[in-house]
Amino acid sequence: MLLFTLQRMLQSIAVLLAVSVAVFLAVYAVGDPVELLVNPEATQLEREAMVSRLGLDQPVWMQYFTFLSNAVQGDMGTSFVHAEPALQLILSRMPATFELVFLAMLVASIIGIPLGLYVGLKEENRIARAIMTGSIFGYSIPSFWKGMVLILFFAVWLQWLPASGRGETVSVFGIPFSFLTVDGLRHLAMPVINLAIPNIALITRLTAAGASEARMQDYVKFARAKGVREKRIVRRHILRNILIPIITVLGVEFGSLIAFSTITETVFAWPGMGKLLITSIYQLDRPVVVAYVMLVTFIFVVVNLLVDFTYALLDPRVSLSERMS
Amino acid sequence: MMSDQSSSPLLAVENLRTVFHFADGAYPAIDSLSFELRAGEVLGLVGESGSGKSVAGFSLIGLVDAPGEIVSGEVRFKGRDLRKLSDEELRRVRGKSVSMIFQDPLTTLNPVLTIGEQMMEAISEHETVDPAAARQRCIDTLTKVGITSPQTRVDQFPHELSGGMRQRVAIATALLNQPELIIADEPTTALDVTIQGQILAEMQTLQKETGTALIWITHDLGVVSELADRIAVMYAGGIVEIGQVDDVLDSPRHPYTLGLLNSVPGDTPRGEALRQIEGAAPSLTARPLGCPFHPRCFRASDLCRTEEPPLAEAGDHSWRCHHPLDPEKTP
Ligand SMILES: Nc1ncnc2c1ncn2[C@@H]1O[C@H](COP(=O)(O)OP(=O)(O)OP(=O)(O)O)[C@@H](O)[C@H]1O
Ligand code: SF4
Numbered sequence: 001m002l003l004f005t006l007q008r009m010l011q012s013i014a015v016l017l018a019v020s021v022a023v024f025l026a027v028y029a030v031g032d033p034v035e036l037l038v039n040p041e042a043t044q045l046e047r048e049a050m051v052s053r054l055g056l057d058q059p060v061w062m063q064y065f066t067f068l069s070n071a072v073q074g075d076m077g078t079s080f081v082h083a084e085p086a087l088q089l090i091l092s093r094m095p096a097t098f099e100l101v102f103l104a105m106l107v108a109s110i111i112g113i114p115l116g117l118y119v120g121l122k123e124e125n126r127i128a129r130a131i132m133t134g135s136i137f138g139y140s141i142p143s144f145w146k147g148m149v150l151i152l153f154f155a156v157w158l159q160w161l162p163a164s165g166r167g168e169t170v171s172v173f174g175i176p177f178s179f180l181t182v183d184g185l186r187h188l189a190m191p192v193i194n195l196a197i198p199n200i201a202l203i204t205r206l207t208a209a210g211a212s213e214a215r216m217q218d219y220v221k222f223a224r225a226k227g228v229r230e231k232r233i234v235r236r237h238i239l240r241n242i243l244i245p246i247i248t249v250l251g252v253e254f255g256s257l258i259a260f261s262t263i264t265e266t267v268f269a270w271p272g273m274g275k276l277l278i279t280s281i282y283q284l285d286r287p288v289v290v291a292y293v294m295l296v297t298f299i300f301v302v303v304n305l306l307v308d309f310t311y312a313l314l315d316p317r318v319s320l321s322e323r324m325s
Numbered sequence: 326m327m328s329d330q331s332s333s334p335l336l337a338v339e340n341l342r343t344v345f346h347f348a349d350g351a352y353p354a355i356d357s358l359s360f361e362l363r364a365g366e367v368l369g370l371v372g373e374s375g376s377g378k379s380v381a382g383f384s385l386i387g388l389v390d391a392p393g394e395i396v397s398g399e400v401r402f403k404g405r406d407l408r409k410l411s412d413e414e415l416r417r418v419r420g421k422s423v424s425m426i427f428q429d430p431l432t433t434l435n436p437v438l439t440i441g442e443q444m445m446e447a448i449s450e451h452e453t454v455d456p457a458a459a460r461q462r463c464i465d466t467l468t469k470v471g472i473t474s475p476q477t478r479v480d481q482f483p484h485e486l487s488g489g490m491r492q493r494v495a496i497a498t499a500l501l502n503q504p505e506l507i508i509a510d511e512p513t514t515a516l517d518v519t520i521q522g523q524i525l526a527e528m529q530t531l532q533k534e535t536g537t538a539l540i541w542i543t544h545d546l547g548v549v550s551e552l553a554d555r556i557a558v559m560y561a562g563g564i565v566e567i568g569q570v571d572d573v574l575d576s577p578r579h580p581y582t583l584g585l586l587n588s589v590p591g592d593t594p595r596g597e598a599l600r601q602i603e604g605a606a607p608s609l610t611a612r613p614l615g616c617p618f619h620p621r622c623f624r625a626s627d628l629c630r631t632e633e634p635p636l637a638e639a640g641d642h643s644w645r646c647h648h649p650l651d652p653e654k655t656p
């Protein structure tokens with residue numbers, strides 16, 4: 001158990017290092033921030049002062065190691081644009097994104113699991129086929145397009161929901177949340193649905209596949225032979241078994257949702273990390289982009305670790321020590 | 326063991342027919358299945374692989390999943406036709422008055438639930454019990470079927486137990502509510518020989534103790550001769566011969582029964598090769614006309630190829646064959 005934890009930690013650190021190199025080099029190759037930041041009328045001297053202040057005159061590898069040693073200490077550089085620590089800037093936008101992603105996952109599970117059970121437990125019928133066809137669309141329609149359609153329909157045409165922003169927020173432990181106010185919920189509705197749709201589709205299909213497989217298993221038949229009620233068979237015998245893949249996928253999706261929320265946040269002007277990323281890319285705000293990618297990688301790694309542990313908890317056949325080999 | 330013959334039987338199966346729906350039509354896996362079982366009696370249901378033994382067992386308690394369908398017949402248990410019950414009424418019979426043990430102990434138990442939970446639900450779905458009392462009943466029953474340290478076992482998951490242990494758990498689960506009938510579908514076939522023997526011996530003791538009627542499904546005549554009071558021989562979805570163990574084994578009337586007897590290793594005289602019945606059992610979709618056994622039968626005549634043989638009987642012994650064997654000459 002201890003060895004497993006240690007091993008997974010080392011793996012995670014290796015992943016973070018590899019990503020840091022890749023990201024740093026990639027960002028280095030794109031554009032010249034000096035052009036953007038320095039007043040075009042500035043003198044050569046002013047330019048040089050700026051370049052050395054930002055550390056841009058150092059060789060690449062020096063810049064990287066400076067970046068790395070700072071990063072380890074939690075310093076990801078200072079935003080060129082906002083003159084604020086990059087990490088702090090991103091962290092200040094994190095609650096908005098997390099709120100969006102959490103609610104999207106919740107909505108996706110609440111809708112996707114029952115739909116999937118319906119399809120997987122019933123014999124083929126027209127409703128089940130409609131759900132499965134719908135899920136293909138739900139999964140494959142691009143996020144930005146769906147977002148625009150939602151805005152056109154609910155904000156422009158029906159004028160039911162606001163098209164942008166977080167609305168009214170309430171602070172809990174100093175962190176602003178939208179879902180606690182009616183206005184906030186109205187603002188959340190469209191971005192959450194937009195983000196949830198592909199995941200509803202994914203969870204529906206996953207649940208359906210799992211349920212239709214599980215219901216054919218001998219243990220379900222044996223439970224029937226014991227006189228166990230259908231309700232309990234579904235809840236304890238079937239759901240308990242398919243929860244394992246569902247939780248795994250939910251965990252992995254959590255990471256990608258944070259990454260993919262950039263599009264949704266941009267379409268709905270949701271002031272989260274994703275929107276900050278897009279703005280920073282346009283402004284060539286290198287430290288913010290690098291800090292964002294590192295942070296998202298970090299979240300991915302942590303979530304995957306958690307998924308592994310949860311998996312081991314849920315599936316008695318998997319013991320952590322066995323999985324090391 | 327023999328209960329009063331004049332009293333009405335515990336189970337009376339009449340003309341039971343279960344089909345499987347395939348793309349090109351419905352094919353019967355069991356057809357015109359009829360037999361009776363008295364309280365406390367042990368019936369051995371014997372036949373080659375694919376003869377429909379499992380489908381018959383599942384059909385008795387209405388547990389046939391699509392593409393299978395029970396299409397006609399009666400299953401009268403204590404006078405009530407189980408086929409006419411509502412889903413809820415049937416559920417209350419299953420696991421309470423009639424339990425079943427499956428062929429493969431490795432797939433019977435849910436891998437993610439503890440032994441205890443899977444046993445206790447068999448109790449709590451039929452009566453309101455205090456969890457501690459239910460747990461104790463599980464532990465006691467596990468002890469009865471020869472499981473050591475049952476207090477630990479109830480909290481374990483199936484994968485922590487060997488195949489033999491898991492089958493004992495399934496047997497214990499079937500016994501929990503003291504049913505009047507247990508259908509055991511080849512519960513020892515998947516286990517190694519020593520464990521088979523142990524479990525068989527335990528089942529015999531338990532059956533005598535509890536007086537539960539038992540339908541023991543097997544392809545092994547040797548097992549049946551030790552355990553059963555009566556034997557029903559199945560071929561291609563129907564019973565071709567049924568009677569008291571001694572009658573059927575000592576003077577079989579159906580050529581197929583004789584073939585089965587000759588392929589039991591222990592019964593072959595020394596020096597004589599084990600005789601298998603030539604040919605293979607017909608598949609579901611290719612059942613021969615007339616007597617389904619005719620392509621493999623050494624006594625087959627033109628009549629056998631066209632006409633289904635009718636039921637003939639002598640006392641408690643009955644068979645379906647146009648040219649039955651002479652009871653004086655065999656085996
Ligand atoms: N789910 C199913 N779908 C299609 N055909 C089936 C299904 N279950 C059983 N059958 C067919 O029904 C026939 C009887 O099968 P059954 O399982 O009852 O045989 P069995 O006598 O129990 O054999 P075994 O000794 O191998 O367990 C076989 O021909 C089998 O192919
Ligand atoms: S009816 Fe004919 S083919 Fe069938 S078992 Fe009897 S003799 Fe053989």
Ligand SMILES: [Mg+2]
Nearest residue numbers: 378379428510
């Ligand atoms: Mg079988």
